[in-house]
Amino acid sequence: MPCLPQKARKLLQSKKAIVYQKTPYTIQITNATGETTQPVALGVDSGYLKVGLSAVTPKREVYASDVRLRDDTVKLNSERRTYRRSRRNRKTWHRQPLFLNRKKPEGWLAPSIQHKLDSHLKLVDNVSNVLPVTKVIVEVASFDIQKIKNPEISGVGYQNGDQKGYGNVREYVLYRDGHKCRHCKGKSGDTKLEVHHVKSRQTGGDSPENLATLCKTCHGAATRGEIVLKIHPFKGFMAETFMSMVRRRIVGTLNSRGYRVIHTYGYLTKQGRKNLELPKSHVNDAFVIAGGKYQERSSDVFLSQQVRKCNRKLFKGERSHIPNTAAREIFGFRRYDKVQFKGAAGFIFGRRTTGYFDIRTLDGIKIHASAKHQNLVLLERATTLLTERRDTRIDA
Helix, strand or coil: CCCCHHHHHHHHHCCCEEEEEECCEEEEECCCCCCCCCCEEEEEECCCCEEEEEEECCCEEEEEEEEECCCCHHHHHHHHHHHHHHHHHHHCCCCCCCHHHCCCCCCCCCHHHHHHHHHHHHHHHHHHCCCCEEEEEEEECCCCHHHHHCCCCCHHHHHCCCCCCCCCHHHHHHHHCCCCCCCCCCCCCCCCEEEEECCCHHHHCCCHHHEEEEEHHHHHHHHCCCCCCCCCCCCCCHHHHHHHHHHHHHHHHHHHCCCCEEEEEHHHHHHHHHHCCCCCCHHHHHHHHCCCCCCECCCCEEEEEECCCCCCCCECCCCCCCECCCCCCECCECCCCEEEECCEEEEEEEECCCCEEEEECCCCCEEEEEEEHHHEEEEECCCCEEEEEECCCCCC
């Protein structure tokens, strides 16, 4: 459990404790002290891109964290699929495709969804490694996408979607847009109409909301970057779909791992936050979810950013040992290492083989764009979860 810095310093000096991790700074007692612990409730404000965590005892909040999950999984998987298919076409074009024989196991989830589910479980495990968590309270939610689109829908209306009566998505999009180019409104004189993806297909998909009717002239100009379309990309319902798919899996998997799990709902969190007059944020929501009321709030909030474990390297030529990217380690430093530069702590986001590094905080604030390696002090090695301490509360 948390203790005063003075006590921690004495325990370390007397070698009765060792440093377990630096962020959050955690020490571990080396001798047996019994099994007496305080009850700790961990609140989890689950989400598609952000997760709030708050550990609360009957007297105070002992841990608060705002975590930003990765949002590049779909794009990277699409890029990998491109390379894989290209390789198959070059080297095994004569062989019957093996992927047609594959069968997805029961309970299979798309890689991007599975990764976010695993991230939630990992975050709970990380807190349990440093605090004696006695119960976990998770906010779950189920969304009716059709109800969000059309609040008046009911009964058989769920069976009559927007595309009912149309042969395919393209036909529906052309009818929806009045068979007219949405950019030039027919001023180009080109009568040939095409369907354009507002966001890239690999990230936006083929839903009608991501498609727009353009004439061939405007479509070609937009593809070449000669014109800017005044069409706002559709936000989509990825977050709502994610929560509806994994809400029960988060609770079920945590239960199977031995946690005592309780689920709650968003309307209860909102009411509790209003009663305490707290601003909307993931950390404050997690505090309410954990059962926080009038406990002393933590003065420190940990901001975490999830990043890739490593980058796939492309090589020059077949079986070549000359990579296109820089070496993994340059002058003893790696990408995303936490370092100190002239008293300021930050992370390495850019590197050069000459030994100069781009140092930034997790908010993107530049500490130095070209810091020399002799002026850097290594604080922590890079992991998939970069964490820094904040002295003030974070409003998300």
